[in-house]
Amino acid sequence: MLRFRNILLIVFGAGLFAFGLNYLIMPNHLFEGGVTGLSLIVYYLFKVQPWVMNIVINIPLFIIGWKILGRKTLYLSILGTLSVTVWLALFEKVPFAIDLHEDLILVSILGGLLIGIGLGIIFRSGGTTGGSDIVARIGHKYLPYSIGQIIFAIDTIVLTLIVLIFQDIRLVLYTLMMVGIASKMIDMVADGGYGSKGVMIVSEKSEELAQAIDQKIERGITFIKAQGFYSKTNINMIYSVIYKSQLQEMKELIHQIDPHAFITITDAHEVLGEGFTLDKNKQPLQRD
Numbered sequence: 001m002l003r004f005r006n007i008l009l010i011v012f013g014a015g016l017f018a019f020g021l022n023y024l025i026m027p028n029h030l031f032e033g034g035v036t037g038l039s040l041i042v043y044y045l046f047k048v049q050p051w052v053m054n055i056v057i058n059i060p061l062f063i064i065g066w067k068i069l070g071r072k073t074l075y076l077s078i079l080g081t082l083s084v085t086v087w088l089a090l091f092e093k094v095p096f097a098i099d100l101h102e103d104l105i106l107v108s109i110l111g112g113l114l115i116g117i118g119l120g121i122i123f124r125s126g127g128t129t130g131g132s133d134i135v136a137r138i139g140h141k142y143l144p145y146s147i148g149q150i151i152f153a154i155d156t157i158v159l160t161l162i163v164l165i166f167q168d169i170r171l172v173l174y175t176l177m178m179v180g181i182a183s184k185m186i187d188m189v190a191d192g193g194y195g196s197k198g199v200m201i202v203s204e205k206s207e208e209l210a211q212a213i214d215q216k217i218e219r220g221i222t223f224i225k226a227q228g229f230y231s232k233t234n235i236n237m238i239y240s241v242i243y244k245s246q247l248q249e250m251k252e253l254i255h256q257i258d259p260h261a262f263i264t265i266t267d268a269h270e271v272l273g274e275g276f277t278l279d280k281n282k283q284p285l286q287r288d
Contacts, residue, residue: 006125013121014083020114022091023098028107031162031175033155035131051088058130065134080122081130108178116185126248196268197247201238203261
């Protein structure tokens with residue numbers, strides 16, 4: 001079951017994201033990456049509201065992702081997507097303006113802060129906003145690229161389309177500034193700014209946990225032989241390095257299998273090796 005607190009935080013984060021998009025990004029003709037960027041392209045060309053396109057684009061992705069990603073991941077994605085859609089539809093009806101005297105630098109900074117904080121809250125609560133996240137998770141299952149690399153590729157394609165269609169490199173550069181600020185804020189809010197986390201787990205159900213982590217989170221696992229000081233019991237302590245976006249899923253998975261597990265989480269400032277800098281064939285990942 002989804003925790004009520006997480007649901008409230010996802011809805012609140014979606015509200016911040018939609019507020020920044022509706023009252024800062026759209027009035028100043030800036031853009032975004034991913035599905036939101038595609039929605040804005042359609043809005044600027046044909047005046048179809050982004051909340052409409054958000055639903056239209058995400059519905060087929062939900063259908064495709066249902067069997068591939070599992071119910072819980074899809075529930076969280078649907079919650080985040082619907083929350084953003086409802087907020088955008090509401091804000092469309094509320095006349096409100098933020099007068100920054102058409103200073104696109106200020107617009108990019110404030111827009112990046114609001115969007116980044118909103119998305120950071122959503123990700124920290126275990127949710128997503130659908131779109132690129134779903135495509136990246138599906139692609140990660142079948143391609144030798146990380147989720148981050150696939151999202152970056154999607155954003156690059158969308159921004160390239162923006163340049164080709166609108167032929168205004170100035171707005172794209174302001175958009176890149178905003179996206180960069182948003183990215184930093186997402187990291188700060190979601191998990192203190194570190195890209196990866198090291199997780200150590202002491203549990204009597206280490207075998208079951210290892211199987212679940214391997215199958216559901218798809219990260220590597222190392223067993224470390226350990227012994228309890230008081231009990232003198234020999235156990236296999238689990239060590240795994242995961243992406244920041246997988247932390248909430250990892251904690252909930254551990255709690256489901258062994259609510260009494262002892263967990264320590266550390267910041268991984270740099271990670272080298274398979275799944276991070278090497279692919280499944282031990283070859284360096286290609287970074288464009």
